[in-house]
Amino acid sequence: MLRRILVGLCALLLCVPATGARARSPGWAVVAVDQASRRVLVLQSAEELMAYQGPDRLPVVWSWSADRAPGLADLAPERSWSNPDEARIRIRQGRRHLLATASGGLVAVVDTATGRTRWAVDVGGAANPHSAELLPDGNVAVVASGGGWIRLYAASQGPRATAHAAVPLPGAHGVHRDARTGLLLALGDDVLLALRVGGTPAAPTLTVVRTTPLPDRGGHDLAPVLSAPGRYWVSTLEHLWSYDPSADRFTPVHLGTPAAERDVKSIGDEPGTGRILTAAPDHTGPCDWCTSVITLHRPDGVRALRGTHLYKARWWGRAVADP
Template sequence: MRRSRLAVAGVAACVLAGMLSTPAVAQPREPRTPIIVTEQATDQVVVLDPSRDWSKDRAQIWAWQPGPDSDAGDTSQSWGLPDDARLRRDASGQRYVLVTDSYGLLASVPYPQKGPVAWSVDIGRTPNPHGIELLPDGNIAVAASNGSWVRVYTASQGRHSDTYVETALPGAHEVWWDAAAKVLWAVGDHLLVKYEVGGTAAAPTLTQLASYGLPTNWGHDLGPVSGDANQLWVTTVYGVHQFVKSTGTWNNSFPRQRELYGINIKSVGTDLASGTVLQTTPKVGNPCTWCTDQVDLFIGDSKTTEKVLPGAQIYRARWFDESSS
């Protein structure tokens, strides 16, 4: 059967169009989850919109530092180097920003209301508190690097309750509550440690269940690999690592591992909504030698964006979301 010349031309055109067309490439999801930073140039914790230019005022969503209305006592000596901040929600649904300051203030701040703190204590400058976490019963876990301890404070018992249970952990830098496993994790100079929190809200206990040597020494940050309940992020002086909870082993073959590697990384975390990983690393030339003015975002398989807050001295950054930090 003969085909008409027009039919043959039509087929050829369709074939050519098919050869020239390029399959659509999925674009990485840009993060929309806000980011909270501990900003030591202005002594604040600041929440910022990652979709906006951080040099503009409109990028700021929320900020806090203790003031006369915070009922945190005299903070002239206990506040000045905020070093940890994370968003948490209690059983009633109320949200809080938990903060620590190297000068000694520990606080739980109602979000977004501010006003009087939900809880605070001043532990002085010597311990150098570095990490904070809310527990299901309303108590608060804290890590202190110079104090070399992990504590659980009975925050559930009063707005300034300073009773605590303590266990030693040299160089303790961060704590994180694992809701799935119902355990508290902490990282120190040489170890990642898993604890059971027992007892009662008024009289808690803290029992070590297991410990794991770090791949390199001087642990710093700790948190979830959001979207993978079996792994944790851990940073040390030399590198960024993932810990596999089910096997008690270290995984260093995760996506973009080589790009994420760095020295003295202060914070790392995955945004559950977009999969974007954020990171803060001290920046040469910053007036604060352990700080930076930028947060690095690793988006998708290859894209990297730097969010710069001009004049800032950022220590840690976290996704402002309970599931991502």
């Protein structure tokens, strides 16, 4: 019991691998988006994730759901929080925030220390939001595949601020702010956009500065390569890629078999170990887009989370902070 408590505290404090010979960290925790329980789940480290017998026995050290969040009733979470599809952590002004989206239309920024929702909006289920990014000024970029756009919301102006700038992007699935350049990168079906943020926090603007065709169709996940700062993981329907913005070039990533590289919903690496974590549909559950396992590579391994319908899983480690 004491060990489990210590592991939970470590995960919430975002522990990183220890370097001392005697002090060995269990590794980074994992965050998963579970559509079965409609929760964002922070789980124990990959070393301690085994085949648990059902969702009530998962090693959860922290969780969040719009269904249980106070102050969100006006956004009808019973509808807007259906099929949650993103969970990321960011640091702003010394505080850790969860960024969560759901296909039902909800986008939320949550203070992980208090559970308080700092900002939230319902963009509608037809838009199908898939990811979000928190900017240093408190504004929030959102991409939506059904809507076919990237929007920059003036979230700094209030907990329900809806004013925004928008740029069309068919099949928009991924977004990330490049701290080195200040540009927003946004991933669509066929292209990767680089956008400059302008205007003011209350009236932001977006300007496309570069449009890069993808090596193949179906862009889905966009995430930083933490072991190689400045580069990005990009997943498409059939392949995985590493993208270098400075050279504007994609390099194929191979994980052993073509099946391991196909239809990946999320990908990320754990610094210190080099392990890669992916989530991809296993086509054994009630939905074609979800899975009940997370997969590790280099070294390889599978962690079964029975009873879950996972969409994405990410390392819940050192957060991306203000530049």
